[in-house]
Amino acid sequence: MMSSENRSDFSASCSSITEEARAKINLALHVTGQRPDGYHLLDMLVTFADHGDRLDFMRSPTDELTLSGRFGEVLAGDGGTNLVLKSRDLLRQAIGTVAFPVRIHLEKNLPVASGIGGGSADAAATLRGLMRLWGTTLSAETLAALALKLGADVPMCLESRPLIARGIGEKIEAVPDLPAFAMVLANPLKGVSTPEVFRRLATKNNPALSLAPSPPQTADWLAAIAAARNDLEPPARELVPEIAVISAMLEAHGALLTRMSGSGATCFGIFATMTAAEGAAAALHDERPGWYFQATETVSGGA
Numbered sequence: 635m636m637s638s639e640n641r642s643d644f645s646a647s648c649s650s651i652t653e654e655a656r657a658k659i660n661l662a663l664h665v666t667g668q669r670p671d672g673y674h675l676l677d678m679l680v681t682f683a684d685h686g687d688r689l690d691f692m693r694s695p696t697d698e699l700t701l702s703g704r705f706g707e708v709l710a711g712d713g714g715t716n717l718v719l720k721s722r723d724l725l726r727q728a729i730g731t732v733a734f735p736v737r738i739h740l741e742k743n744l745p746v747a748s749g750i751g752g753g754s755a756d757a758a759a760t761l762r763g764l765m766r767l768w769g770t771t772l773s774a775e776t777l778a779a780l781a782l783k784l785g786a787d788v789p790m791c792l793e794s795r796p797l798i799a800r801g802i803g804e805k806i807e808a809v810p811d812l813p814a815f816a817m818v819l820a821n822p823l824k825g826v827s828t829p830e831v832f833r834r835l836a837t838k839n840n841p842a843l844s845l846a847p848s849p850p851q852t853a854d855w856l857a858a859i860a861a862a863r864n865d866l867e868p869p870a871r872e873l874v875p876e877i878a879v880i881s882a883m884l885e886a887h888g889a890l891l892t893r894m895s896g897s898g899a900t901c902f903g904i905f906a907t908m909t910a911a912e913g914a915a916a917a918l919h920d921e922r923p924g925w926y927f928q929a930t931e932t933v934s935g936g937a
């Protein structure tokens with residue numbers, strides 16, 4: 635059963651477990667090849683925002699999912715296809731008898747189908763939250779396999795720390811030296827079709843991601859990221875011309891570096907300070923009140 639409800643109603647009524655579902659940001663994404671099944675091989679430098687969806691979990695007489703938040707309505711009529719439900723059911727299947735019914739509340743703050751992995755982050759948060767609620771753990775291998783079944787980005791979102799991911803996202807290596815960045819996430823609220831972006835790629839065998847080992851300063855990291863690419867950005871720009879507009883707006887408001895995340899259309903701008911990022915997000919919101927602008931600090935690798 636699915637309904638819309640304020641999160642405050644939910645948490646006021648009982649004690650619950652909370653999990654954050656942080657936005658995933660592809661600082662760089664190189665398409666390096668293609669598997670025989672058609673999936674593209676990727677080299678990605680990924681970090682996570684101190685901003686995202688929020689999920690609450692509690693014991694309940696029956697299974698239930700409620701939604702709130704700016705983008706909750708987008709998912710309200712999806713006929714039970716929410717990745718939160720898929721995660722719950724897969725985890726229940728994996729652990730069996732102890733999995734009592736649960737009520738889950740999803741505060742949907744991240745735009746849907748926007749290249750920042752909101753659905754994947756929700757799926758990963760559901761696995762983490764329900765393992766806590768059900769008092770169970772899975773081996774690292776079983777959990778990783780379950781996560782990958784839910785989506786290519788779900789293993790990364792289980793980590794929610796800076797990392798390099800290869801393969802289709804399942805080969806993960808932590809990047810403990812990546813610093814926090816002051817960032818603005820910007821989206822014209824136009825969904826982009828991920829398969830269509832991959833289909834439009836001009837070349838599928840691009841150079842791999844090459845980062846000098848652990849650049850010492852933030853400025854060195856910025857230079858290394860600037861020298862990398864998002865190979866999905868040119869085809870996404872063909873589909874959604876607003877991506878070029880929003881990148882130019884971030885630059886005009888003082889971003890040191892701008893790029894698209896994932897298959898788009900969200901772009902990020904890295905700023906010198908959080909004060910600069912917050913000022914830019916407020917000014918951008920005034921210019922385009924209907925679009926999505928969010929200032930956030932990203933997590934550091936050492937956090």
Ligand SMILES: C[C@@](CO)(OP(=O)(O)O)[C@H](O)COP(=O)(O)OP(=O)(O)OC[C@H]1O[C@@H](n2ccc(N)nc2=O)[C@H](O)[C@@H]1O
Pocket residue numbers: 660663672673674675676748749750751754785786787802803828829832895896897898
């Ligand atoms: C591009 C990335 C980068 O982090 O992020 P998002 O844009 O989704 O945030 C991901 O690899 C998105 O992976 P995933 O979440 O599995 O994408 P889906 O929407 O399920 O994939 C839809 C379709 O895109 C194509 N696809 C996807 C991933 C990949 N490595 N190669 C592909 O060719 C396939 O045709 C697939 O059927």
Ligand SMILES: Nc1ncnc2c1ncn2[C@@H]1O[C@H](COP(=O)(O)OP(=O)(O)O)[C@@H](O)[C@H]1O
Pocket residue numbers: 709715716717718745746747748749750751752753754755756757896897898
């Ligand atoms: N909890 C969820 N949040 C967002 N999207 C979801 C969710 N559950 C299912 N979906 C579906 O998954 C697709 C990808 O969503 P999302 O993870 O937001 O994309 P992206 O990785 O591009 O940001 C959407 O088309 C959406 O309908």
